Amino acid sequence: MRLRYVVRELWHHRLRTGLALVGVSVATAMLLDMLMLSGGLETSFRRLLSSRGYAIRIAPVGTIPFESEALIPSYPTLRDTLLDVPGVVGVAPLLGANVELRAGADSARAFALGIDPAEQGVYRLLAGDPPAEGRVVVDEGLARDAGLAIGTRIELELAGSLGVARRVNVRVAGVAEFVYSARGERVVALPLPVLQRLAGRGDRIAFAMVRISDTADPEAVGAAIRARAPRVETFTVSGLVERARARLSYFRQLSIILGSVATAVTALLVGTIMAVSINDRYGTIAAMRALGISRRTVVASFTGESLVLSAAGAGLGVGLGVLTAGYLEGVLAGFPGLPAGIRFFVLDGPAVGRAIAIVLGVGAVAGLVPAWRVANLEISRTLHREEP
Amino acid sequence: MIRIQPRRRAAWAGIALAILAAPVPRALAAQPAERVPPAGDTPVPPSCPDPLGIAIERPFAARHGIGVGDRLDVGPEPRGRVCEAVVRAIFEPRPDPARLTLERPAVRFSFPDLAALAGRPDAADWFTLGLVPGAGPEGTSARLRASLPGLQVLSTAEVTERASATFLVVERFHGAIAWITLVAGGVFLSCIMFLKVGERREAVSALRLVGISGATLARWIMLEAALVALLGGGLGLGLGAVASALVNGFYRAAYDTTLVFSLVTPGVLIRALALALAMGIGAGALATYRLLSTDPLVEIGR
Numbered sequence: 001m002r003l004r005y006v007v008r009e010l011w012h013h014r015l016r017t018g019l020a021l022v023g024v025s026v027a028t029a030m031l032l033d034m035l036m037l038s039g040g041l042e043t044s045f046r047r048l049l050s051s052r053g054y055a056i057r058i059a060p061v062g063t064i065p066f067e068s069e070a071l072i073p074s075y076p077t078l079r080d081t082l083l084d085v086p087g088v089v090g091v092a093p094l095l096g097a098n099v100e101l102r103a104g105a106d107s108a109r110a111f112a113l114g115i116d117p118a119e120q121g122v123y124r125l126l127a128g129d130p131p132a133e134g135r136v137v138v139d140e141g142l143a144r145d146a147g148l149a150i151g152t153r154i155e156l157e158l159a160g161s162l163g164v165a166r167r168v169n170v171r172v173a174g175v176a177e178f179v180y181s182a183r184g185e186r187v188v189a190l191p192l193p194v195l196q197r198l199a200g201r202g203d204r205i206a207f208a209m210v211r212i213s214d215t216a217d218p219e220a221v222g223a224a225i226r227a228r229a230p231r232v233e234t235f236t237v238s239g240l241v242e243r244a245r246a247r248l249s250y251f252r253q254l255s256i257i258l259g260s261v262a263t264a265v266t267a268l269l270v271g272t273i274m275a276v277s278i279n280d281r282y283g284t285i286a287a288m289r290a291l292g293i294s295r296r297t298v299v300a301s302f303t304g305e306s307l308v309l310s311a312a313g314a315g316l317g318v319g320l321g322v323l324t325a326g327y328l329e330g331v332l333a334g335f336p337g338l339p340a341g342i343r344f345f346v347l348d349g350p351a352v353g354r355a356i357a358i359v360l361g362v363g364a365v366a367g368l369v370p371a372w373r374v375a376n377l378e379i380s381r382t383l384h385r386e387e388p
Numbered sequence: 389m390i391r392i393q394p395r396r397r398a399a400w401a402g403i404a405l406a407i408l409a410a411p412v413p414r415a416l417a418a419q420p421a422e423r424v425p426p427a428g429d430t431p432v433p434p435s436c437p438d439p440l441g442i443a444i445e446r447p448f449a450a451r452h453g454i455g456v457g458d459r460l461d462v463g464p465e466p467r468g469r470v471c472e473a474v475v476r477a478i479f480e481p482r483p484d485p486a487r488l489t490l491e492r493p494a495v496r497f498s499f500p501d502l503a504a505l506a507g508r509p510d511a512a513d514w515f516t517l518g519l520v521p522g523a524g525p526e527g528t529s530a531r532l533r534a535s536l537p538g539l540q541v542l543s544t545a546e547v548t549e550r551a552s553a554t555f556l557v558v559e560r561f562h563g564a565i566a567w568i569t570l571v572a573g574g575v576f577l578s579c580i581m582f583l584k585v586g587e588r589r590e591a592v593s594a595l596r597l598v599g600i601s602g603a604t605l606a607r608w609i610m611l612e613a614a615l616v617a618l619l620g621g622g623l624g625l626g627l628g629a630v631a632s633a634l635v636n637g638f639y640r641a642a643y644d645t646t647l648v649f650s651l652v653t654p655g656v657l658i659r660a661l662a663l664a665l666a667m668g669i670g671a672g673a674l675a676t677y678r679l680l681s682t683d684p685l686v687e688i689g690r
Contacts, residue, residue, distance in 0.1 A: 033568075328565075
């Protein structure tokens with residue numbers, strides 16, 4: 001009965017209701033986007049880091065992976081040390097270098113990764129075989145753009161190797177998806193010793209990823225590694241996520257500011273609409289009160305009206321928010337150097353639930369205040385007051 | 389200006405030769421190409437220049453109480469061999485947004501000192517060429533590219549474009565957010581205008597019935613809408629300027645930098661005010677149309 005009255009009142013002022021719905025849905029969309037943004041990077045980064053099953057990263061002490069040109073010396077010794085640490089199951093070493101890739105008359109720039117073929121820590125093989133001596137794996141984009149197929153002969157030359165050219169002739173053995181590479185980045189993976197020779201890096205690596213047993217604690221294993229290999233830094237997935245949070249704090253701060261603005265806009269909009277709506281109905285409300293309808297019923301009716309308006313706006317806003325998040329994600333996808341698998345806006349149940357709860361809460365309070373005020377007016381004076 | 393950028397490592401002497409021979413691309417091709425060098429090809433052992441003078445950026449020096457004349461240990465590898473260096477200068481780092489979140493400090497060495505310390509006496513990460521008057525950067529870059537296969541030759545414009553890529557994305561993101569905010573603001577303004585005008589529908593109907601034309605009433609309402617938008621816009625600009633000052637104060641202190649994070653320019657002010665005015669007039673026009681399109685006799689409840 002009360003709901004029917006609320007809906008009828010809203011329908012009676014269709015234009016006002018429509019505008020309020022648009023306003024609330026836009027504000028909800030912005031709020032949802034900001035809630036998605038505030039936790040999206042963290043969720044997405046954690047998923048990406050955990051995707052290949054390596055719980056610990058190792059870099060030269062004082063650095064983070066690929067942040068500087070510092071290298072870890074004596075990888076074979078380090079590998080033996082790491083495998084001796086209780087809980088360590090496998091080690092995936094990595095070395096990077098820029099190369100010029102030539103296939104016939106065509107050439108392209110690519111980022112070469114020296115890896116251990118037994119550990120697929122950075123790629124997911126889509127076709128063919130892992131790298132081996134004289135055989136490399138290329139990423140899908142590079143294979144497509146340079147017309148490379150399994151078996152194609154290519155020449156890799158170290159970029160910048162002027163004067164003393166460093167080249168190696170290899171065949172394409174497989175095509176893979178490189179999970180940490182940036183959008184548009186061209187990657188070729190070859191066995192670590194081949195790249196070490198090509199780049200003149202001796203037995204050095206840039207960093208390594210460590211697989212640990214299911215029962216091992218990453219923090220404890222990291223501490224044990226640091227104790228045995230003091231020249232390396234260890235990073236757990238949580239540690240790297242924390243560092244990423246600190247570096248990309250701008251997006252979190254922006255999401256807090258704009259989320260607050262969206263909440264304030266919702267409160268102002270619903271509050272204004274309800275205040276005007278109640279002002280229009282002073283006489284009616286006084287008459288209802290004179291007929292014996294309780295204050296509680298009056299307050300509940302107006303709060304209900306506000307809630308219905310907010311709920312409908314929130315429902316529309318969630319859809320709109322998902323659409324705008326997709327658009328904003330497309331804008332941010334252009335970030336240079338960011339792994340293609342990273343998402344800024346991650347849609348999850350808690351974010352949607354929080355956005356709806358905030359809008360409904362704000363809507364209820366925004367409706368409650370004018371309703372409470374009018375419910376406490378003096379009936380006889382209000383009955384003599386002319387409605388606008 | 390042109391920047392030459394060997395992505396990882398370059399033979400310094402080889403580059404110098406190639407530049408001198410730039411018009412003759414075969415100068416390099418004629419050199420014998422070495423295949424993959426044998427294993428164990430390691431860099432030249434690092435050595436300690438004596439004396440070794442360095443300059444350190446001011447924020448790092450301030451955080452760690454480092455002053456001119458202090459002696460520090462520096463080395464090419466963490467926990468590896470170190471050399472004693474004397475701090476010769478403290479410098480204010482160039483405001484660079486790309487370095488804001490980097491944890492490592494900027495330290496300046498003389499080129500030969502760093503090359504010796506790193507054990508890379510013939511290597512450079514990149515270098516910049518000054519051009520003689522009249523030499524166009526694009527044409528010279530193209531000629532050098534042909535002579536320096538394996539290296540990147542970039543004009544200043546290209547370097548700027550690459551360095552700005554991140555900030556262009558952030559700018560586009562801000563633009564998109566601004567449009568969403570504008571839509572939200574526009575809807576809010578329209579609501580307020582509809583409600584304000586709606587409150588006066590009987591008074592306006594009465595005025596129409598006593599002979600005041602719809603056009604005159606429309607002008608009044610539009611003028612009022614424009615005034616409200618201007619006043620609101622002015623207040624908003626003031627609020628924006630305060631917010632901008634707060635943003636700059638907070639982030640400058642947080643990152644210990646002289647960077648300007650939020651810049652309020654006359655262009656921004658004019659654009660913001662023009663948008664507020666346009667949205668106000670638009671909302672007023674919609675409200676006026678709705679008000680004047682109904683029969684005044686119906687409105688006053690004949």
